[in-house]
Amino acid sequence: MAILPILEVPDPRLKTISQPVTEFNADLRKLVEDMFETMYDAPGIGLAAIQVGVPKRVLVIDLQEPAPHDHEHGEHCNHDHDVVRDPRIFINPEILDPSEDMASYNEGCLSVPDQYAEVDRPAKIRARWQDLDGKTHEEEMDGLMATCLQHEMDHLEGILFIDHLSRLKRQMVLKKLNKQRKAA
Template identity: 40%
Template sequence: MILPIVAYGDPVLRKMCTDIDSDYPELDSLIANMWETMYKANGVGLAAPQIGKAIRLFLVDTSPFAEDEDLSPEERHLLSGFKRVFINAKIESESGSKWSFNEGCLSIPDIREDVNRHPEIQVTYLDTDFKPHTETFDGLLARVIQHEYDHIEGVLFTDKISSLKRRLLKGKLANISRGKIAVDYKMRFPAQKKAR
């Protein structure tokens, strides 16, 4: 089932999300719905707050990035095969010199900005069987994971740009929260009563 994606301005996007356990109600269907929602919106990641749930859950499928001709064959191979669910994730460490990349967000349509992030991260998380993992990710993969991780921490990519750029985007962001934007996927706008 395709769920409405919560738009910028909704308080759920600013909440520090809570851990879940294997008893979380209908978790399998929630995850299946999140995959379907993300693919319908042409995203590479989706976090639970973006569908209105303040829980520490996000998923990532970087295969669309594998079509980038600027990447090495190894990078393309890694990105094309990476599809994962992260439950109760925690970034344990970030390393390397920050690098800039143009990011967007399904909750903030039609706005893209360069964001600086560390190139390498170490993450602990649980998979869908609630087995623990500790892994190191780098490059674009690390970036996508950091972006989704920020969502479960109540942080948006627009928080990571300069205050001047944020001021310049203020009107656009206000229009997004009011639903004054054309999108080709279902969204829920905080200043409106129903999803469209």
């Protein structure tokens, strides 16, 4: 496994429209392993293949929910490491049935480091995708999973979360990012 470099704005490759996966093989498995390692290292909750320079329709997501704690019995807990990992792989994903109800979420992106903004997206979606073996799955999603999947799927079309913002807000985010880079 390897930690891959993550492309950041204004890298033009982030505007690439990703191609469908047609071969479900060892190379794909290695890419997905490397994507998970890269995402966990960043740290993030989602990563599209194009963000590591691979223009394929592959996403990994792990919302990494905090583990339940038993505080009544005085157990010591280390909150940084007590997460329940639920790695999910989405190959050739599509949204079939977005709800008309919208949900707003303060989104961030590994390709736009340390910048966040409110983005409105359909609150519920029905998604279809393939797994590492090429088997098709379908699921209704809401909450953070629906938001995250839509955010990552945007990458497959060359769209960043900042592209959903007004021109003024987008310019403000990019200005803050440039200021942060100069300070580093």
